[in-house]
Amino acid sequence: MVGFKPTYGAISRYGMIAFASSLDQCGPLTRDVMDAAILLRALEGRDPCDSTSVGIEGGVELPSRTDLKGLRIGVPRELSADAEGIETGVTEVFERTLGLIADLGAEVDECELPHSAHGLSAYYVLAPAEASANLSRYDGVRYGLRAGSEDGTAETALVSMYERTRAAGFGAEVKRRIMLGTYALSSGYYEAYYGRAQRVRTKIAEDFAAAFERFDYLVTPTSPTVAFKLGARAENPLAMYMSDYCTVPMPLAGLPAISIPAGLAQPDGGGPDLPVGLQITSPAFTESGLLGAAFAIEGAIGFDARPGGTG
Amino acid sequence: MALPNNYEAVIGLEIHVQLSTKTKMFCGCALSFGDEPNVHTCPVCLAHPGTLPTVNERAVRYALQIGLALDCEIAPRSIFHRKSYFYPDNPKGYQITQYDEPLAVNGRLGDVRIHRAHLEEDAAKTIHVGSSGRIHGSAQSLVDFNRGGTPLVEIVTEPDLKSPEEAREWAQLLRTTIKQLGVSDVNMEEGSLRVDANVSIRQTGASKLGTKTELKNMNSFRFLERGIAAELERQAAVLDAREEVAQETFHFDPRTGSLTPLRSKEYADDYRYFPEPDLAPLVSTDQMLEEARAALPELPANRRERYETELGLPEDAARQLAFDAELADFFERALQTADGAEPRTIAIWVTGELVARLREASDGEADPASSKVTPQALAALAGMVDAKQVTTGAARQVLATLVAEGGDPAQIVEREGLAQMSDAGELEAIVAAAIEAEPGAAEKVRAGNPKAIGPIVGAVMRETKGRADGGEVTRLIREKLGAG
Ligand SMILES: [Zn+2]
Numbered sequence: 001m002v003g004f005k006p007t008y009g010a011i012s013r014y015g016m017i018a019f020a021s022s023l024d025q026c027g028p029l030t031r032d033v034m035d036a037a038i039l040l041r042a043l044e045g046r047d048p049c050d051s052t053s054v055g056i057e058g059g060v061e062l063p064s065r066t067d068l069k070g071l072r073i074g075v076p077r078e079l080s081a082d083a084e085g086i087e088t089g090v091t092e093v094f095e096r097t098l099g100l101i102a103d104l105g106a107e108v109d110e111c112e113l114p115h116s117a118h119g120l121s122a123y124y125v126l127a128p129a130e131a132s133a134n135l136s137r138y139d140g141v142r143y144g145l146r147a148g149s150e151d152g153t154a155e156t157a158l159v160s161m162y163e164r165t166r167a168a169g170f171g172a173e174v175k176r177r178i179m180l181g182t183y184a185l186s187s188g189y190y191e192a193y194y195g196r197a198q199r200v201r202t203k204i205a206e207d208f209a210a211a212f213e214r215f216d217y218l219v220t221p222t223s224p225t226v227a228f229k230l231g232a233r234a235e236n237p238l239a240m241y242m243s244d245y246c247t248v249p250m251p252l253a254g255l256p257a258i259s260i261p262a263g264l265a266q267p268d269g270g271g272p273d274l275p276v277g278l279q280i281t282s283p284a285f286t287e288s289g290l291l292g293a294a295f296a297i298e299g300a301i302g303f304d305a306r307p308g309g310t311g
Numbered sequence: 312m313a314l315p316n317n318y319e320a321v322i323g324l325e326i327h328v329q330l331s332t333k334t335k336m337f338c339g340c341a342l343s344f345g346d347e348p349n350v351h352t353c354p355v356c357l358a359h360p361g362t363l364p365t366v367n368e369r370a371v372r373y374a375l376q377i378g379l380a381l382d383c384e385i386a387p388r389s390i391f392h393r394k395s396y397f398y399p400d401n402p403k404g405y406q407i408t409q410y411d412e413p414l415a416v417n418g419r420l421g422d423v424r425i426h427r428a429h430l431e432e433d434a435a436k437t438i439h440v441g442s443s444g445r446i447h448g449s450a451q452s453l454v455d456f457n458r459g460g461t462p463l464v465e466i467v468t469e470p471d472l473k474s475p476e477e478a479r480e481w482a483q484l485l486r487t488t489i490k491q492l493g494v495s496d497v498n499m500e501e502g503s504l505r506v507d508a509n510v511s512i513r514q515t516g517a518s519k520l521g522t523k524t525e526l527k528n529m530n531s532f533r534f535l536e537r538g539i540a541a542e543l544e545r546q547a548a549v550l551d552a553r554e555e556v557a558q559e560t561f562h563f564d565p566r567t568g569s570l571t572p573l574r575s576k577e578y579a580d581d582y583r584y585f586p587e588p589d590l591a592p593l594v595s596t597d598q599m600l601e602e603a604r605a606a607l608p609e610l611p612a613n614r615r616e617r618y619e620t621e622l623g624l625p626e627d628a629a630r631q632l633a634f635d636a637e638l639a640d641f642f643e644r645a646l647q648t649a650d651g652a653e654p655r656t657i658a659i660w661v662t663g664e665l666v667a668r669l670r671e672a673s674d675g676e677a678d679p680a681s682s683k684v685t686p687q688a689l690a691a692l693a694g695m696v697d698a699k700q701v702t703t704g705a706a707r708q709v710l711a712t713l714v715a716e717g718g719d720p721a722q723i724v725e726r727e728g729l730a731q732m733s734d735a736g737e738l739e740a741i742v743a744a745a746i747e748a749e750p751g752a753a754e755k756v757r758a759g760n761p762k763a764i765g766p767i768v769g770a771v772m773r774e775t776k777g778r779a780d781g782g783e784v785t786r787l788i789r790e791k792l793g794a795g
Contacts, residue, residue, distance in 0.1 A: 015361045022588035050363050051591050130588060133393050136404020137358040141454070154439060154452045162397055185395070185583035194585055 001261065002298075003029050003222075003277075004036040004291075007284045008254035009054045011040075012047030018134040020127035023251045033260060033295045037062050040287060061288040063295030069105035071293065074215030076113040079246045084117070086224040089265025093276040094221045097262045100300045101219065111211045111218065115203040119249035122204070124241055125184045125197035126252075132181030135174065140165030176237060205253040212283045217293050220246045222259040222277030226267045250281050257281040258294045261303040314474075314543045318512045318550070321520055322478050322539060323426075323470035326485060327463050328495045329433060329503040330373045335460035336432040337364030337407065344501055348455035356460035358402035363589050370462035371414075373494035374430045375595060375603035377464050378415030380488055380610055381425045388594050389414045389429070391587040399454045400434035407432050408465075410584045414593065421484050421612065424469040430593075435459030464495075470509065470520070475539040479532045480634075482506050484611055487636045491608045499531050508539050511556070512546045521546070522556040526570065529563045538563040541570055614639065622654040628662045638662065641679040644686035645693075652694035660693050664707060668714045683717030684710070692720040704777040705729040732779050738771075741779075742787045745770035756792045764788055 004027040016026055028039035037060060046055040080086070080094060102108045139162055140146035147164035149157040170178070184193035211218060223243045233240040250257040258280050264273035278297065282290040314320055334341060338355035355362045378385050392410035408431035418425030436458045440451040466485070472478045486497045486504055497504040511523035524546070529538040538561075546556050561570035595603075609617070615633035618624040624632070632639045642661050646654055665684065669677040679689075692709055695701045701709065701724055709723045724730050732738050745767050746753045755763035764785065771784045 014363050017360050018363075018589075020588075049365060050589075051365050052589065129585060133395055133403075133405050133583070133585070136395060136397065137360070137402060139397065139399075139404060141399050142357055142402060143359065158399065158452065182583065185585055187581050187583075190583075190585070 001029060002031065002033055002036050002294075003027070003259040004040065005251065005257050006040060006044065006287060007056070007256045008251070009052055010056050010256070010285065010287065011043045012045070012050040012053040014047055014049040014053075018130075020130040021134060022130060023123075023127055025251065033063055033258070033291055033298050036258065037291045037295075040291070044287075056285055056287055058288075060291070063288075063292045065292040065296040066299060067105045068101060068293060068296055071106045071217065072215045073101055073106045073108045074111035074211055074218045075108060076111050076116060076211065076218055076220060078113050078116045079220040079249065083221070083224050083245055085242055085245070086221065087226060087265070087268045089226055089267065089273075090221050090224060090276050093263040093265045094278065097278050097297070097301065098219070101297060104296055104300055109215075111215060113204070113207040113211060113218075113249065115200060115207050116249040118200045119204055119252055120241060120245055122197040122200040123244070123248040123252060124180070125193050126201065128177040128181030129184045129194050129197075130181065131174075132178045132185065135170070135178055138166065138169060140169075145169045173234075173237065201252045204249050208249070208253045208255060208281075208283075217280050217282050217290065220279045220281075221262075222246060222279045226265050226274040226276055228267075228274075246279060250279075255281050255284055256287050256290055258290060260294055260298050260301070262301055263303065314512065315547055315551075317515055318543075318547050319515045320473055320475075320539075320543050321470045321511045321513065321523075322472035322474075323509040323523075324466075324468045324472065324478060324482060325507040325509065325525075326466040326468075326482070327433075327505040327507075328377065328466065328489055328497060330370050330462040330464060331493075331495050331503075332367055332369045332373065332462055334367060334369075336367050336370055336430070336462035337460055340460065342461055343457050344503075346457055348453075348457060351457045352459075356402070357456060358404075364407060364587075366590060366593070367462055370430060371593060371595070372599065372603055372606075373462070373492075374414055374428070374464050375599060376492050376494055376606055377466070377489060378418065378428050379600075379603055380492055380607055381415070381418035381420050381428060381466065383415035383418030383425055383428055385415055385595060385600060386412060388412070388592050390592045391430075391590045392584045393587050395583040398434075398437075399452060400437045400459065402435065402456065402459060406434065407587055407590070414595075420488060421481060423471045423481055426467040426469050428464055428466045431463050431465055433458055433461035433463050470511075470523075475536040475543065478508060478539055479536040482535055483532055484634045487611055487634055490636050491610060492606075493608075502530070505530070506535050508535065508542075510539055510542045510546070512543060512550065521550075522558050524556065524558065525560040527560060527562055527573070528565075530565060534563055534565055534568075537568055538570060541568070545570070611636075618658070622658070624655055624658045628655075628658040631662045631666075632658060637678045637680055638666070641686055641689075645690040648687045649690035649694060652690050652697050656693040656697050657690055660689060660696075660706075660710070664710055665689060665714075668710060672714055682714060684713045685717070688713055688718070688720055695720060695724065699780065700724070700731055701729055702731050702777060702780050704772075704781075705731065708777070728776070729778060732775060738775070738779055738783070739787060741771055741774050742767075742784065742791060745774065746788065746791060753792055756789070761789075 006025055006027050008025050011026055013024055016024060018024060028036045030036045030039060041060040044056045044060060047053045075098065081091065098108055138144055145165055145168060147168045149161035183189060224245050225243065259277040262276050262278035265276050266273055280290060280294050332342060335356055338353050340351045340353050340356055343351050355364060375385060389409060390412045391407050393405040394408050395405040397404060409429035413427045413429035415428040435454050435456040438453045440453065472481060489495050490497050495503055506529060508526045509523045510526060511521035513519065513521040524542060526538050526542055529535040549556050560573045562573050563570055611633045615629045618629035618633060619626060632642050638661060642658060645657050649657060665679060666677045669679060669682055692706055696703065696706050708729060709720050712723050713720065748770055749766045752763050752766045767788050768784055771779060
């Protein structure tokens with residue numbers, strides 16, 4: 001599966017259910033990079049209904065690259081070898097892929113994104129904060145689920161209707177995030193949480209800007225671990241959040257990023273080989289170049305694995 | 312009842328002005344007043360999932376004009392915030408407003424400093440059935456989203472006002488200023504101008520501010536003055552009893568003229584502000600600023616200055632005219648038709664006699680535009696006074712007739728025989744007869760007591776029915792009695 005997250009502002013968010021408005025950016029999930037490019041071409045553009053949308057200047061070129069000659073590829077240590085909880089198998093697949101990238105003619109070198117290790121913390125303050133406001137509209141007044149209210153005055157009936165509707169309509173993870181976000185925005189805590197997270201966000205963006213002075217693209221594993229079973233981490237939200245470790249710095253900086261299958265590896269605890277992804281990121285609004293590089297790497301990897309036991 | 316002398320009042324106002332744009336602040340719905348409920352709504356202002364706000368450019372231009380008219384610094388970049396609270400009038404669960412980076416700051420209007428002026432959206436209207444109009448104790452609440460999303464400019468003053476009267480007068484000046492911009496209807500009864508007050512008192516001369524309370528829902532200038540006065544009195548009584556004023560919000564009930572505290576639950580104070588991620592920062596271009604500046608009409612402060620320096624109006628009349636748009640309009644129109652009349656005479660007659668007569672005739676209201684007196688008639692009357700064709704007393708009678716019936720002053724003078732006596736011989740004869748009729752008074756004047764002249768003047772005036780000029784009559788009497 002190829003997952004593509006365009007630059008913030010490349011595609012209108014109008015019509016999309018808002019979660020974390022400053023991070024939300026829809027993108028295609030496709031079989032391969034070409035399909036992602038074809039879809040992006042159709043999706044991008046400025047929309048007068050979304051004042052944060054600008055589209056991609058010059059549009060999107062369909063990828064055709066078969067080498068990476070003349071390109072400088074950076075490998076941020078913080079999001080690869082030094083990433084928290086990175087599995088051995090993931091590192092092996094990632095290093096093999098770096099070899100392929102060098103074979104394609106790119107110059108590969110290490111780089112630093114010193115603040116990216118704080119990305120996850122910043123993300124889990126900012127996203128729930130925005131979500132807590134975005135989900136306020138589901139109050140049972142105008143549409144959607146409305147749970148019955150307790151008898152009483154209009155005031156007590158109203159409050160109980162809000163409480164019951166939201167208790168019944170939201171799942172555990174959503175409630176958890178609403179509470180996190182509400183707390184982070186509360187008076188007295190705003191600076192310590194939201195304000196600080198915003199400053200981390202700025203630092204992360206500055207880190208990327210500095211790295212892109214030396215490199216055209218940066219590559220990292222998509223996740224510190226191999227793919228896990230659907231629902232396997234539902235009981236452990238922290239472990240679930242950790243799987244976003246390598247991918248949250250990019251949306252925080254508003255940058256485009258693509259994940260392509262890089263190979264299979266055994267999880268640290270043993271068991272059958274499972275997919276490992278490669279993430280490639282580039283400066284804002286350089287989608288055509290990013291897709292071109294991903295297309296070349298995808299070709300060199302030649303990934304054709306089918307899920308074990310079903311193929 | 313006035314505030315006892317040992318206390319002084321510290322009053323600041325928070326004003327919400329509904330802008331008269333064609334459409335709402337963040338969607339394309341038409342603005343309306345008094346239409347059937349919930350007809351001016353769309354997915355955006357009803358906060359349907361997936362919708363996003365877009366800023367109404369006209370609203371930004373209007374807000375810039377207000378900011379400039381209040382002599383504010385316009386922020387080169389301002390941003391919107393989300394203000395969160397749950398209430399049915401607030402469909403998104405947050406109001407889009409401006410918080411720590413407002414559009415305009417540090418202004419001044421008259422003697423009052425402006426803290427800030429910012430853009431935001433109005434809430435929908437909730438109607439609580441079967442109650443005092445508030446949710447507490449009501450059986451049913453209905454929501455009308457027509458008003459939801461109307462562009463508002465919120466203006467916050469510094470606490471520079473010192474009395475309820477001052478607060479009312481200043482609020483009227485603000486209303487006039489904004490009305491002249493043409494960016495709002497500024498009608499308090501309809502809610503397009505809403506004035507809340509922050510009120511505190513302290514010992515006279517103390518530098519520390521007392522605890523302030525907030526007063527809402529005073530939907531006329533009279534109620535504003537009355538609400539503040541009532542709250543000042545209440546606070547003075549609290550302090551006199553050696554108790555502390557609590558920080559509270561009060562709701563003014565126009566039917567009873569009383570203030571009732573709002574329960575804190577209705578207005579929870581943790582609004583969890585954060586920057587609105589759906590909107591880009593507002594950056595006013597030089598061109599927008601220039602256009603806003605060019606669109607500014609003559610504002611009350613400038614108008615007052617012009618009336619004093621160019622037209623030579625007395626300070627009081629200049630101020631009264633400049634700070635009351637309707638009155639100034641009437642004055643300007645009278646001025647245009649005036650041939651011969653001095654601006655000063657017109658101004659004095661408009662602000663003095665005309666306003667007094669109109670107030671008498673219509674319960675305190677003095678809008679000359681809706682009276683029977685035309686600007687032409689007023690100008691003509693002032694011209695006749697200037698040309699000494701009528702005396703001041705006779706002119707008052709003419710004006711009374713104009714207020715009651717309308718018409719042309721010259722015809723009224725003619726009909727009622729009010730023309731000033733220009734025949735010196737006739738007046739001299741009447742004066743001589745009056746001296747003869749009041750020998751005692753005449754004797755005293757002759758003996759050097761000028762104050763004794765009253766009864767003789769009175770006799771002349773009675774005889775001439777006010778057609779004679781008082782000054783001329785006095786001069787003649789003295790001449791005849793050798794008391795020149
Ligand atoms: Zn609408």
